[in-house]
Amino acid sequence: MASLSGRIVNFMSRHFPKLMHRGGERQVDQFRASKGAKGNKLMGKPVFVLDVVGRKSGTSRPVALMLVRRADDLIVTGSYGGNPKAPNCHVEVGSDRWAVDFRELEEGPEREECWKLLCDAYPDFASYQELTDRRLPVAILSRKKT
Numbered sequence: 001m002a003s004l005s006g007r008i009v010n011f012m013s014r015h016f017p018k019l020m021h022r023g024g025e026r027q028v029d030q031f032r033a034s035k036g037a038k039g040n041k042l043m044g045k046p047v048f049v050l051d052v053v054g055r056k057s058g059t060s061r062p063v064a065l066m067l068v069r070r071a072d073d074l075i076v077t078g079s080y081g082g083n084p085k086a087p088n089c090h091v092e093v094g095s096d097r098w099a100v101d102f103r104e105l106e107e108g109p110e111r112e113e114c115w116k117l118l119c120d121a122y123p124d125f126a127s128y129q130e131l132t133d134r135r136l137p138v139a140i141l142s143r144k145k146t
Helices: 004-015 017-033 109-121 124-130
Strands: 045-053 060-066 073-077 088-093 096-104 138-143
Touching: 004 017, 004 124, 017 045, 017 060, 073 109, 109 124, 109 138
Parallel strands: none
Antiparallel strands: 045 060, 045 088, 073 138, 088 096, 096 138
16 A cells, blocks of 8 residues: 555645646755755655756756665666656766766566665655556666766
């Protein structure tokens, strides 16, 4: 059964998306202004900032995501609007910033391992999966080799 907090966030995102978006913008602004000293938690859990660069516009769009690590990689889940191409991303954790490669995981043991890491770190991800008909994608962000 989906958690109460998962249901609340799901409700808010469906019925008040602009409010949710503005809250995310404020969190990113606070995170950046303090170099990660503030705005670095959401519901008591650590977050990081992911910059997704628009393919057509070239505009950087920052978003705060739950911070879930696997060794040197970050594990994320989201939809990315169904685009089959990997996004152009930069990661910001605290005052550190680096370019990343994005790799969406196909069904299999690695995806299941990463999904478990995500849900262990933030149990509401399981609630979000329960509250939607689509399969939430799981991806790995790896530091780009220079």
